[in-house]
Amino acid sequence: MTPSNSDRFTCRRCGACCIGDGSVFLLPDDIRAIGRHLGISLQETVDRYTEFLILELRDEEQGYLYLPYLTLRKNEKNACLFLRDKLCSIEPAKPAQCRETPFVEEFFTDAEWRETLRRDCPALRAMPQGALPRPEDFPGAPLRERAYLDLLREHRYSLEEILGVTLPGPRLVSDTEQDTHSTR
């Protein structure tokens, strides 16, 4: 639902990427922006629109890592709660991950996921293979992820401390069972 992710990509606004198994991972600034946009408190934003999970990641050097994340909740049809008539109802405040879709990290690193994206996204299908962007065209995601990890370390891995909110008990998800890809 991003109108134009690059000068070679034009979103058809079909809404397909806001429905399905992918998850939108939220950064603290994403949550603050959504709350401001909706005119509600951070606590209410978190309570109504997010899910709290701990992602278990296998790291070859450090063993297991456990990282807290908030993701956007979905409805019973597996669609983002903010999707209305195929469009994003929080367009000016939509999360960074949504703004870059379909050129999320996995687009560049995971051939199987890239094919899934091409199958589901008509705008991507319409692009000639040679016109697809390169990872260096989208440097934002790795930088944001690094900044997020630094922020977590500074705050003892506590999202409650970072956001100043109370969170429910998290759902533990391993990287193999959680579809961390987003088609957004």
Ligand code: SF4
């Ligand atoms: S699936 Fe592709 S064309 Fe459809 S809204 Fe998402 S990015 Fe746009």
Ligand code: SF4
């Ligand atoms: S926030 Fe908007 S762009 Fe992102 S998944 Fe939800 S409806 Fe789609």
